[in-house]
Structure formats: structure tokens, C-alpha cells
Amino acid sequence: MTRDSGGAEDSAEQQDSTVPDLRLVPSAVGAWTACGLGVAAGTSAAVVLAVACVTVVAGCGLWTAATGSRRRIVTVAAAALVVTAAFAGTTALRVDAVASGPVRAYAEAGRFVGIDGVVSEDPREIRGAAATLVVLSVRAHRVASGRDAVTGPADLTVLAAGAEWMRVAYGTPVTFRARLAVPDRPGLVAAVARPTGPPSPGTPPWWATAATSVRSALAAASDRALPPESSGLLPGIVVGDRSGLLPEVEEDFTEAGMSHLTAVSGANFAFLVGAVVVLARACTLGPRATVLVAGLALVAFVVIARPSPSVLRAAVMGVLGLLALLTGRRRHAMPALATAVIVLLAVNPALAVSWGFALSVTATAALVLLAPVLLRWWVGDPDAPDGTPVRSPVRGAVVVAVAAHLVTAPIVAAMAGRSSLYAVVANVLAAPVVGPVTVVGAAAALVAVVDVDIGALVAGVTRLPLTWLVEVARVSASAPGAQIPTTEGLAGALVVGGVAVGATGVWWWLRAPRIPGGREGPGCRPPVGRSSGDCSDPPRAPSSRPG
Numbered sequence: 001m002t003r004d005s006g007g008a009e010d011s012a013e014q015q016d017s018t019v020p021d022l023r024l025v026p027s028a029v030g031a032w033t034a035c036g037l038g039v040a041a042g043t044s045a046a047v048v049l050a051v052a053c054v055t056v057v058a059g060c061g062l063w064t065a066a067t068g069s070r071r072r073i074v075t076v077a078a079a080a081l082v083v084t085a086a087f088a089g090t091t092a093l094r095v096d097a098v099a100s101g102p103v104r105a106y107a108e109a110g111r112f113v114g115i116d117g118v119v120s121e122d123p124r125e126i127r128g129a130a131a132t133l134v135v136l137s138v139r140a141h142r143v144a145s146g147r148d149a150v151t152g153p154a155d156l157t158v159l160a161a162g163a164e165w166m167r168v169a170y171g172t173p174v175t176f177r178a179r180l181a182v183p184d185r186p187g188l189v190a191a192v193a194r195p196t197g198p199p200s201p202g203t204p205p206w207w208a209t210a211a212t213s214v215r216s217a218l219a220a221a222s223d224r225a226l227p228p229e230s231s232g233l234l235p236g237i238v239v240g241d242r243s244g245l246l247p248e249v250e251e252d253f254t255e256a257g258m259s260h261l262t263a264v265s266g267a268n269f270a271f272l273v274g275a276v277v278v279l280a281r282a283c284t285l286g287p288r289a290t291v292l293v294a295g296l297a298l299v300a301f302v303v304i305a306r307p308s309p310s311v312l313r314a315a316v317m318g319v320l321g322l323l324a325l326l327t328g329r330r331r332h333a334m335p336a337l338a339t340a341v342i343v344l345l346a347v348n349p350a351l352a353v354s355w356g357f358a359l360s361v362t363a364t365a366a367l368v369l370l371a372p373v374l375l376r377w378w379v380g381d382p383d384a385p386d387g388t389p390v391r392s393p394v395r396g397a398v399v400v401a402v403a404a405h406l407v408t409a410p411i412v413a414a415m416a417g418r419s420s421l422y423a424v425v426a427n428v429l430a431a432p433v434v435g436p437v438t439v440v441g442a443a444a445a446l447v448a449v450v451d452v453d454i455g456a457l458v459a460g461v462t463r464l465p466l467t468w469l470v471e472v473a474r475v476s477a478s479a480p481g482a483q484i485p486t487t488e489g490l491a492g493a494l495v496v497g498g499v500a501v502g503a504t505g506v507w508w509w510l511r512a513p514r515i516p517g518g519r520e521g522p523g524c525r526p527p528v529g530r531s532s533g534d535c536s537d538p539p540r541a542p543s544s545r546p547g
Contacts, residue, residue: 020369023076024338030084035345035352038091040186043099046092053085083342091349098188103143103154107180107191115193116142117156119172122306123165124242134158134165138174138193154190157183164198166243170306171208174199188350211304215241217448218441221455230466233262234459237434238441239305240264249470255477257405257412257423258430261469264305266314266360271438273298273319304445313351313360316340333368337361355415362407371403377508401427406504410497417488419496426476433465 030053038046060078098104106113117140126133140154158165158178168174178193204212218238222231232244240263242250253259260267276297280290298315305311341361344351351357378399405424413419420426440461448455476482486492 020334024335026080027083028338028341030080031087031342031345032352034084034088035091035349038095039353043092043096046088050085050088053081057081098190102150103190107182111145112179114144114177115140116175119168122170134160156193157189158193160195169212172204173202207303214304214445218445220452221444221448221459224456225460229470233466234441236262252473252477255482256426256473257420258426258473264311264314269315271435275439358411359408363404366403366407371399375399398428406500410493413486413496414493419484419486421481422476426472429472437462437465
């Protein structure tokens with residue numbers, strides 16, 4: 001009797017450990033909603049939301065005191081409302097400080113100013129019908145208009161013309177004159193600056209110089225070892241440097257739904273930190289030393305890839321995804337993801353209206369929550385006591401790609417007004433080589449800093465995998481119906497999301513087993529290795545007791 005009860009307790013504990021802990025998710029959603037509303041709709045909307053949340057929390061407190069109820073759902077809801085109110089209030093203050101600040105006043109007046117600041121994001125070219133512009137972000141610490149001068153941090157978006165601006169690297173101090181204008185997009189950017197001439201760059205800090213050296217060495221090694229269509233692709237995959245990417249290759253990757261491979265994403269950090277962990281364990285380092293080495297590698301890669309908000313976001317999401325895969329503890333992954341969302345939004349509320357932030361968070365959540373469910377539907381319950389499901393790396397890659405596409409396709413439709421029909425197939429075909437290319441490319445970058453020729457030899461190892469990626473993107477982009485036009489905004493997201501939910505439901509219905517009596521459902525799915533379709537308990541082994 002004692003043995004049976006102990007087994008039941010162990011089984012219940014094991015089942016509870018596999019159930020995701022979602023208690024922090026409402027708080028993360030509330031923080032996201034508060035920041036998004038405050039940044040997009042302004043101070044008044046954020047204040048209204050904060051007051052509403054405080055009112056509801058007060059009502060919950062009175063109801064709890066009157067009834068004596070201590071339900072967990074009430075506690076979780078009250079905590080989420082408190083977090084939402086706090087983020088709404090702080091976002092309202094930050095948005096009001098930007099909107100009513102002197103730099104915004106200069107922008108509304110269209111003044112010509114002198115700007116002293118630091119480049120906070122690498123410049124990139126935007127090709128238009130009339131001209132090619134260089135776009136970069138600058139954190140200004142002094143903005144002067146005539147005899148008036150404003151000191152203090154102010155985020156500016158610079159729209160410049162001229163090749164000189166492409167040579168201004170991240171972290172470089174710059175001085176220039178520009179005309180200010182009011183931004184046409186929501187956010188915490190104080191003004192848009194249109195320079196009247198080239199910048200006067202200063203001396204960047206040592207870490208920025210070292211990062212630029214690594215990026216330049218990787219680009220040089222790639223140019224020597226790879227053909228033109230691949231030489232610009234390797235730096236894009238490894239460190240997000242797309243300056244050398246051919247326009248036709250970039251267009252193919254976008255049309256095929258593979259553009260995320262040419263930007264720093266959570267996958268980059270997962271691959272590199274995972275490789276460092278494996279190497280450290282191969283060198284017989286202990287757990288603490290392994291964590292230390294992995295942490296140093298993570299910081300170094302953040303610096304090389306540029307510690308912009310998007311890279312920091314990708315670093316957090318990549319580490320969380322790697323921990324979910326290595327530990328298999330889905331229960332602890334969601335609290336970590338929710339905490340990361342709350343911390344990132346507290347540092348930069350403008351992430352709430354960032355498409356990249358939404359794609360990263362939803363893709364990571366799909367990896368933690370949806371992918372295991374889809375895999376269980378496909379191969380059976382991995383915890384079944386009387387059968388072992390068939391595990392396959394191919395099935396795992398397909399499930400991860402499908403899960404990520406199901407949750408990100410509505411966001412892409414809302415953002416771009418189109419959906420890629422072959423994105424899942426293209427990413428499944430690309431998945432086996434992305435990890436090796438990332439790791440080998442990182443090694444080539446480090447070697448090329450010492451000797452470009454040897455770095456080129458290392459980069460040459462990626463020639464065939466990169467050719468494969470280019471061909472997959474080209475074929476997927478040129479296939480009939482590669483891009484399905486949709487409506488932008490919420491309508492497009494709802495349409496594509498409805499199609500994704502419907503497709504998932506059809507697949508679930510087709511995979512659900514039929515049993516005598518007409519019942520069906522995943523709960524009655526026969527474990528792999530059992531031919532019977534009933535839901536009865538498995539036959540017990542004969543008792544070994546005498547008599």
C-alpha cells in the first residue's frame with residue numbers, strides 16, 4: 001500500500017514538473033500592453049490604463065477581505081494588474097518627458113542644430129526610387145540651437161545622404177549639424193535629424209574598435225574564400241552584418257521567409273553558447289567554470305554583434321531557448337521568459353511596439369510551449385510507461401519550424417501584408433546547416449583577426465552549406481505562389497492566425513486515433529509500439545507472489 005501511494009506521488013510530481021508554470025505570463029502581458037499603449041497612444045491612454053488597473057486591484061482587495069477568499073487566480077490577477085499599472089505609469093512619464101522636452105520643441109520648429117552624440121546603431125542603407133539614404137541611430141548628449149543648448153540624453157534617428165555616414169561605426173562619437181523634424185512613428189525617439197553635411201567622428205572606445213576589427217576581419221576572410229553570393233551571407237548569419245549582401249540574395253531570403261537568418265537572432269546565441277558549453281565540457285571544466293566561460297562568450301558576442309536593444313533582446317531569448325532545450329524543464333522556462341520580457345520592457349519600453357521583439361518572444365514561447373505538444377501529437381507521449389516514441393532529429397526540426405511559423409506568421413502578415421507559403425519547408429531545409437555555419441563562421445572571424453588568410457581557409461569550410469542556403473532561398477522564392485498577399489495590420493493578423501489555427505485543428509483531427517464506440521482524441525492515442533486502439537489500462541504483469 002505504501003509502495004503504491006509512493007508511486008502515485010512520484011507520478012504526480014513528475015507530471016507537475018512537465019506542466020509549464022504560467023503564473024508570470026499575465027504580468028508580462030500586462031507590462032507589454034501598458035508599454036505598447038503608452039508609446040503608441042500617448043500619455044493620456046497610459047494614465048487611464050493605470051487608474052483602471054488600480055481601481056480593479058482595490059476592488060479585488062475589498063472582495064477578498066469581505067469573503068476571506070485566498071484563491072490563487074485572484075492573487076495572480078492582482079499581481080498582473082499591479083505590474084500593468086506600474087508600467088503604464090512609468091511609460092506615461094517617459095513618453096511625456098520626450099514629447100514635452102526641448103529637443104522635441106526644436107523638431108516641431110524645424111530648427112537647424114548642432115549635435116554631439118554617440119552612434120547607438122550601425123548605419124544601414126535604404127534604397128529608394130529617388131535616392132539612397134543612410135539610416136542610423138544616435139544617442140545625443142548635447143543639442144545646440146544658436147545660443148541655446150540642451151544637455152542630456154536624447155535618442156535621434158538620423159537620415160543622411162553620403163558615403164561618409166556608412167563609415168561611422170557603432171560606439172563612435174560624432175559631431176554634425178542637422179535639421180530636426182518630428183518622427184512619424186510612435187516611440188521614444190525625440191526627433192529625426194537630417195544632416196546638412198558629413199559627420200566629424202571621434203575616437204571610439206576600445207571595445208567598439210575591437211568589435212569592428214572582428215567584423216571587418218570576417219568580411220575580408222569571406223570575400224577571399226567565398227563566391228559573391230555567399231561572401232556577404234556569412235557575416236550576415238554570424239554577426240548580422242548585411243552590408244555585403246547582394247540585393248538579389250537578400251530579396252530571395254525575404255521572399256522565402258528566411259530573412260531572420262541574416263540578422264542577429266536568438267538562434268545565433270543559442271548555437272554559439274551551446275558550442276562553448278560543449279567545448280568547455282570536453283575540456284573537463286566544472287559547472288561553475290563552464291558557466292563563467294559561456295557568460296564571457298555571450299558578452300563578447302553581444303559586443304561584436306553590437307549591444308543594441310535588438311541584440312540584447314536576441315541574447316536573452318536565445319539563452320532561454322537553449323536552456324529549454326538542454327534542461328527540458330518547460331515548467332521553469334516560461335517564468336524565465338516572462339521575467340525577461342518584464343526586464344527588457346522596463347529598460348526600453350519602446351520594444352513593446354517593435355516587430356522584432358514580438359517575433360522573438362512569440363517564437364521563444366512557441367519553442368517552449370507549442371513545439372513539445374506538436375511533437376507529442378506526432379510521435380506519442382515521451383513519458384508513456386509502456387512505449388517509447390520514435391525520436392528523430394528530422395521530426396524535431398520540422399516541429400520547431402512549424403511551431404515558430406504558426407505563431408509568427410500572423411505577426412509577419414500584420415507587419416508586411418504578406419505571408420510566405422514555403423517558409424516552413426525552406427526553414428526545415430536550411431536548419432541542418434545554419435548551426436554549423438554559425439559556429440564555423442565565428443571561428444573564422446576570430447582566426448581572421450590574427451591572420452586573414454588562415455581565417456579564409458576556415459571560412460571556406462562553409463562554402464557548400466552557404467551555397468545550399470542560397471539555392472534553397474532562390475528556389476523557394478521563385479516557386480509559384482511563394483508570397484501570398486494579405487491585409488496589413490490587425491485584419492491580416494486575424495486572417496493568417498485563423499488559417500494557422502484551422503490548419504492545426506485539421507492536423508490534430510487527422511492524427512487523433514479512432515477507437516471503438518466512435519470516440520477519438522489525443523488522450524486516447526495509443527502509445528508507440530501498441531497496436532490496440534482502446535483506452536484501457538495496459539495489462540499488468542503476472543504477480544510473483546505465491547498463491
